[in-house]
Amino acid sequence: AILGSLAVLPLAAAGMLASAGAASAAALTGQFNFSSVFTTAEISMDEVDFSDPGDIALALQTESFTAFDAAVISDIDLNDATANNPFLDLEATFPGSPGDGLNIFQLTSVGDYAFTQSGDNVAIDLSVFGQFISADGMLSDGAGNLTFQVNDAEADDIEDLVLNQNGMVNASFSGAAFTTASVPEPATMLGLGVVAGSLALSRAGKKNKA
Numbered sequence: 095a096i097l098g099s100l101a102v103l104p105l106a107a108a109g110m111l112a113s114a115g116a117a118s119a120a121a122l123t124g125q126f127n128f129s130s131v132f133t134t135a136e137i138s139m140d141e142v143d144f145s146d147p148g149d150i151a152l153a154l155q156t157e158s159f160t161a162f163d164a165a166v167i168s169d170i171d172l173n174d175a176t177a178n179n180p181f182l183d184l185e186a187t188f189p190g191s192p193g194d195g196l197n198i199f200q201l202t203s204v205g206d207y208a209f210t211q212s213g214d215n216v217a218i219d220l221s222v223f224g225q226f227i228s229a230d231g232m233l234s235d236g237a238g239n240l241t242f243q244v245n246d247a248e249a250d251d252i253e254d255l256v257l258n259q260n261g262m263v264n265a266s267f268s269g270a271a272f273t274t275a276s277v278p279e280p281a282t283m284l285g286l287g288v289v290a291g292s293l294a295l296s297r298a299g300k301k302n303k304a
Contacts, residue, residue, distance in 0.1 A: 121232035122197065124157025125272030128165060131188075135242055137207075137218060138262045142170040142240075147191035152184075158228075162197065164190035170222070175201040181224065182271065196229040199236055199271060209253040216249045218242040218256075218265065226273055238271030 128150045136143040148167045155162065162184040171177040179200040183193030205221035219241050226234040242265035244252055255261035 120158065120228060120230075121234045121273075121277070122158045122226040122228045123234060123273045124155065124159045125270065126155040126159040126162070127153045127268070127270045128167075128182075129153065129268045130266045133167065135265050135267050136262050137242055137256060137265060139257055139260060140172050142172070142220070142242075144169055147189070149189040149191050151188050159184070162186055164188035166190045166193040170201070170204060170220075172204055175204045175222075175224075180227075181222065197227070199226050199238075200224045207253075207256065209249040211249040214246055216244040216247045216252045218244065218252070222271075225277070233277035234273040235275045235277065236271060236273045238269060240267050240269035242267045 131149060131151045133148055133150055134145045136145075144167050150165050150167050152159070152163055152165060164185045164187060166183040166185065168178045168181050168183075170181065180193075180195065180198035181201045182199040183190065183195060184197040184199070185193060201222055201224040203223045208219040210217045210219065219239060221237070221239045223237045224235075226236045228234075244263055244265050252263055256263060
């Protein structure tokens with residue numbers, strides 16, 4: 095059993111080296127707010143259609159996102175959130191278009207519209223969920239929300255127009271996005287598993303010797 099554990103140690107070392115290599119590649123972490131600037135949104139029951147070229151400005155960035163000041167935003171298909179990925183293509187300077195596709199936020203699902211009266215205006219909230227992918231392929235789970243602003247309107251009227259009359263409404267928007275957790279690389283998990291296995295074999299050997 096001791097020989098078995100010793101045989102596993104080179105594999106463990108290789109796994110740890112692979113883990114160290116993965117650690118040098120950084121997953122995106124942190125949060126940021128964004129605003130529409132010149133981009134507007136056309137909201138319907140099945141889709142949010144953003145005007146071209148889709149440039150948005152970032153603010154209040156933390157951690158990894160301090161490297162980015164802009165993004166390019168893509169349309170949202172409410173029936174298939176993954177249809178128009180990437181949803182956000184992060185860029186260093188404004189304007190961000192055309193995006194380079196290197197640091198992105200891909201959608202996996204979206205929530206339902208929530209219509210709220212705010213004084214004489216209407217706020218339409220939409221939650222989004224997905225994954226950030228860094229330029230070196232590291233993954234981070236993420237989430238966020240968008241708020242669309244419609245001026246001089248009633249929430250009940252806008253909700254009825256969008257959801258029941260198959261109508262559309264134009265709006266400005268703002269939002270936020272943040273990472274919720276990083277996704278371990280397979281090499282990292284392999285290294286940890288091999289180390290755990292070698293330790294278990296070593297303990298078994300000690301018991302047999304005793």
